Amino acid sequence: xxxxxxxxxxxxxxxxxxxxxxxxxxxxxxxxxxxxxxxxxxxxxxxxxxxxxxxxxxxxxxxxxxxxxxxxxxxxxxxxxxxxxxxxxxxxxxxxxxxxxxxxxxxxxxxxxxxxxxxxxxxxxxxxxxxxxxxxxxxxxxxxxxxxxxxxxxxxxxxxxxxxxxxxxxxxxxxxxxxxxxxxxxxxxxxxxxxxxxxxxxxxxxxxxxxxxxxxxxxxxxxxxxxxxxxxxxxxxxxxxxxxxxxxxxxxxxxxxxxxxxxxxxxxxxxxxxxxxxxxxxxxxxxxxxxxxxxxxxxxxxxxxxxxxxxxxxxxxxxxxxxxxxxxxxxxxxxxxxxxxxxxxxxxxxxxxxxxxxxxxxxxxxxxxxxxxxxxxxxxxxxxxxxxxxxxxxxxxxxxxxxxxxxxxxxxxxxxxxxxxxxxxxxxxxxxxxxxxxxxxxxxxxxxxxxxxxxxxxxxxxxxxxxxxxxxxxxxxxxxxxxxxxxxxxxxxxxxxxxxxxxxxxxxxxxxxxxxxxxxxxxxxxxxxxxxxxxxxxxxxxxxxxxxxxxxxxxxxxxxxxxxxxxxxxxxxxxxxxxxxxxxxxxxxxxx
Amino acid sequence: xxxxxxxxxxxxxxxxxxxxxxxxxxxxxxxxxxxxxxxxxxxxxxxxxxxxxxxxxxxxxxxxxxxxxxxxxxxxxxxxxxxxxxxxxxxxxxxxxxxxxxxxxxxxxxxxxxxxxxxxxxxxxxxxxxxxxxxxxxxxxxxxxxxxxxxxxxxxxxxxxx
Ligand SMILES: Cc1cc2nc3c(=O)[nH]c(=O)nc-3n(C[C@H](O)[C@H](O)[C@H](O)COP(=O)(O)O)c2cc1C
Ligand code: FES
Numbered sequence: 145x146x147x148x149x150x151x152x153x154x155x156x157x158x159x160x161x162x163x164x165x166x167x168x169x170x171x172x173x174x175x176x177x178x179x180x181x182x183x184x185x186x187x188x189x190x191x192x193x194x195x196x197x198x199x200x201x202x203x204x205x206x207x208x209x210x211x212x213x214x215x216x217x218x219x220x221x222x223x224x225x226x227x228x229x230x231x232x233x234x235x236x237x238x239x240x241x242x243x244x245x246x247x248x249x250x251x252x253x254x255x256x257x258x259x260x261x262x263x264x265x266x267x268x269x270x271x272x273x274x275x276x277x278x279x280x281x282x283x284x285x286x287x288x289x290x291x292x293x294x295x296x297x298x299x300x301x302x303x304x305x306x307x308x309x310x311x312x313x314x315x316x317x318x319x320x321x322x323x324x325x326x327x328x329x330x331x332x333x334x335x336x337x338x339x340x341x342x343x344x345x346x347x348x349x350x351x352x353x354x355x356x357x358x359x360x361x362x363x364x365x366x367x368x369x370x371x372x373x374x375x376x377x378x379x380x381x382x383x384x385x386x387x388x389x390x391x392x393x394x395x396x397x398x399x400x401x402x403x404x405x406x407x408x409x410x411x412x413x414x415x416x417x418x419x420x421x422x423x424x425x426x427x428x429x430x431x432x433x434x435x436x437x438x439x440x441x442x443x444x445x446x447x448x449x450x451x452x453x454x455x456x457x458x459x460x461x462x463x464x465x466x467x468x469x470x471x472x473x474x475x476x477x478x479x480x481x482x483x484x485x486x487x488x489x490x491x492x493x494x495x496x497x498x499x500x501x502x503x504x505x506x507x508x509x510x511x512x513x514x515x516x517x518x519x520x521x522x523x524x525x526x527x528x529x530x531x532x533x534x535x536x537x538x539x540x541x542x543x544x545x546x547x548x549x550x551x552x553x554x555x556x557x558x559x560x561x562x563x564x565x566x567x568x569x570x571x572x573x574x575x576x577x578x579x580x581x582x583x584x585x586x587x588x589x590x591x592x593x594x595x596x597x598x599x600x601x602x603x604x605x606x607x608x609x610x611x612x613x614x615x616x617x618x619x620x621x622x623x624x625x626x627x628x629x630x631x632x633x634x635x636x637x638x639x640x641x642x643x644x645x646x647x648x649x650x651x652x653x654x655x656x657x658x659x660x661x662x663x664x665x666x667x668x669x670x671x672x673x674x675x676x677x678x679x680x681x682x683x684x685x686x687x688x689x690x691x692x693x694x695x696x697x698x699x700x701x702x703x704x705x706x707x708x709x710x711x712x713x714x715x716x717x718x719x720x721x722x723x724x725x726x727x728x729x730x731x732x733x734x735x736x
Numbered sequence: 737x738x739x740x741x742x743x744x745x746x747x748x749x750x751x752x753x754x755x756x757x758x759x760x761x762x763x764x765x766x767x768x769x770x771x772x773x774x775x776x777x778x779x780x781x782x783x784x785x786x787x788x789x790x791x792x793x794x795x796x797x798x799x800x801x802x803x804x805x806x807x808x809x810x811x812x813x814x815x816x817x818x819x820x821x822x823x824x825x826x827x828x829x830x831x832x833x834x835x836x837x838x839x840x841x842x843x844x845x846x847x848x849x850x851x852x853x854x855x856x857x858x859x860x861x862x863x864x865x866x867x868x869x870x871x872x873x874x875x876x877x878x879x880x881x882x883x884x885x886x887x888x889x890x891x892x893x894x895x896x897x898x
Contacts, residue, residue, distance in 0.1 A: 176860075176861045176862045176875060177862045177864045177865055177877075179862070179874070179875045180860070180862035180865035180868050180875035180876060180877030180878075181865050181877055181878065184874070212864030212865065213864065215864075215865070362861075363858065363859070364859070365818075365820030365821050365822065365823075365858055365859035365863070366820065366821055366822050366859065366863050367863075368859075368861040368862065368863060368864075371861050398759075403767050403804060404804065405861060406873070413756065437758075439757045439758055439759060440757055441757065441759065441764075442757075442763075442764065442767055443763065443802070444763060444766070444767065444801070444802025444803070444804050444805060445802050445803040445804040445858075446801065446802050446803070447858070458763065459759075459761075460761060461761020461762040461763040461764060461765075461788075461798065462761075462762070462763070462798060463797060463798055463801040464801065464802075465801075520863060520864070521864075522822040522863040522864050522866060523821075523822050523825050523826070523866075524825060528863070528864035528865075528866075529864055530864070560821060564821070594863075596821055596822050596825070596863075598825055602825060606824075607821060607824070607825070610819070610820075610821050610824045611821060614820070614821075614858060617858070618858070620801075703829050703830070703833075704829050704832070704833045705829075706819060706829060706832045706833065706836075706843075706856070707819055707856065708803075708843070708844055708856045
């Protein structure tokens with residue numbers, strides 16, 4: 145107990161120092177969305193400007209507050225204690241902002257989106273009143289854009305590692321599982337499996353070792369919320385993994401991230417190192433009997449590596465190809481040892497559920513979909529961003545209120561949800577609630593939370609072609625229904641898009657798709673027909689125009705059709721040769 | 737760049753013996769080697785097979801699966817353009833086509849002077865800023881055909897120091 149209280153006291157003191165505003169505290173969002181908007185250049189300009197003027201300020205790089213449309217986003221805390229947010233900042237704006245707000249204490253008329261905090265700043269509106277913020281309920285994203293991910297003390301000052309402390313010293317592992325089960329938490333990686341139940345499988349498996357694997361492969365185009373959490377608040381994930389480890393009797397954790405996403409990777413690795421330093425990882429965590437190790441495991445580019453059994457092969461260093469089940473991961477997972485796999489968001493909820501109780505969490509949401517949904521809204525939308533909203537609100541609220549609707553006076557045509565294996569919905573879907581079952585019944589899924597909005601200029605055939613091209617490109621090649629089926633689906637959809645279809649193509653699509661659904665090894669092939677089926681359900685007219693009238697109503701399909709073809713050599717191209725070296729079969733080696 | 741057999745072997749060995757994470761696998765070695773060398777020459781594959789106690793065939797099997805690995809030297813500059821659905825809606829096809837034209841390419845690959853490598857990416861993870869590209873591993877969003885051509889054009893121009 146004492147160990148945590150000590151850390152907390154230190155953290156609180158540092159936090160008070162930061163918010164006192166004795167020195168200005170400047171935060172810049174430099175997650176991937178911020179970087180793409182130019183935040184790195186803005187940060188450099190800020191540092192240079194403060195240097196030039198000899199102003200002593202604290203500058204922190206934070207993650208993503210979620211309002212990506214306003215990036216690069218810079219906020220400043222001064223004596224008054226509230227955060228004043230400057231939106232869409234360019235390097236050229238920096239000098240004016242510093243001059244006006246820091247030197248002359250004048251709130252600029254332009255380029256200010258709002259304030260957050262107790263005290264109003266001038267007549268600036270509260271950022272919480274902005275349509276994109278008003279309906280949010282932030283649990284997994286509670287610290288995103290608020291604390292510096294590189295500073296563990298900022299996380300602790302906001303109550304971080306309090307859930308772990310409570311679990312370790314006030315609860316038995318079985319109580320923790322009960323709490324998670326009672327909260328109704330379900331997996332946010334796509335399948336929505338009850339998390340407490342999944343954890344209880346691992347409890348019953350023998351160990352050590354037992355593994356907690358956190359899935360941040362996140363290959364879904366249109367979703368970046370898992371990476372967003374790692375970049376904004378990696379400690380909330382580490383704490384979630386530790387709670388899962390304590391509850392299930394696991395010994396090691398792996399955070400599985402795709403190579404090349406340097407922001408999430410570096411920030412997670414840094415957070416792990418800090419947690420070891422403060423005794424929040426390693427032997428006898430916080431002075432308890434519980435010991436646990438976490439490391440980052442990098443994978444190469446492969447969408448199917450996010451499938452849970454393929455993920456295990458990838459951690460072992462092999463081709464990321466799904467395994468047959470059973471045995472299930474809880475019985476024989478990575479290196480044949482019992483393993484539990486959860487998505488980043490799922491684990492990120494655990495600390496707050498333990499701290500505030502299952503009742504609190506299950507009171508948010510509807511039906512069997514408790515808690516919140518972390519969404520990435522992109523496409524033809526006024527306010528693209530990463531938002532966390534209570535389950536049960538309607539797609540209309542998400543798109544028209546939070547997202548601000550379709551810009552340019554255009555009409556909404558469709559939503560693509562749940563990633564490339566999900567589905568599309570029409571403009572008549574605005575009454576559908578964010579509810580796992582309701583979304584599934586409508587022919588789409590909530591999946592990982594990506595929602596792509598498309599306006600009236602969109603051709604459903606064109607968008608479907610891109611989704612199918614993705615699924616073909618990413619087929620791992622292990623089972624032939626998916627490997628060959630995806631090729632056939634793509635060929636037919638491309639033919640339709642080029643207005644060169646042959647009679648019976650729609651029937652052929654359905655027959656290939658249904659075969660894949662029934663016979664593929666993993667979800668990639670089983671769900672790969674989803675985008676086509678839902679597009680046919682809602683936008684058959686678009687297909688008919690290409691097929692019968694030989695024209696694309698929007699003209700979109702006349703453009704170049706650029707997409708890479710799958711180049712993965714099939715598994716059977718590799719005939720294992722006689723060992724050339726020691727004769728030992730490959731086995732990952734665990735050092736240290 | 738030391739292009740000799742011995743140079744490749746030595747650099748691969750150094751890269752795979754100084755990995756940060758405790759668990760070392762064929763895949764982690766491949767990633768480390770490519771980070772160091774920019775691609776995977778035969779010597780890197782052989783060195784990894786020796787180090788992990790497996791066969792070159794097994795190592796090739798892993799390397800050929802993940803689409804980020806390459807087996808020929810990359811161009812001096814790396815350009816990746818996202819063709820994910822969000823970027824597609826925001827105009828990625830036009831951007832891709834104009835960059836291909838600018839570079840004299842018909843798909844992924846290197847320019848004839850090996851100055852620029854062009855790669856398609858399925859999602860660069862910054863969909864809110866679509867259309868997105870990555871230029872020498874720096875993300876750039878809210879692209880137009882003009883800004884994309886400008887950025888890539890800058891890489892193309894022979895620089896004065898060479
Ligand atoms: C082709 C394919 C790709 C997947 N990719 C991911 C992914 O990137 N991230 C993820 O969390 N789950 C992904 N999943 C789902 C996982 O298999 C698994 O259900 C999930 O990680 C479990 O975590 P949860 O219980 O917290 O949802 C994928 C599934 C399939 C079939
Ligand atoms: S779809 Fe292009 S960055 Fe995600």
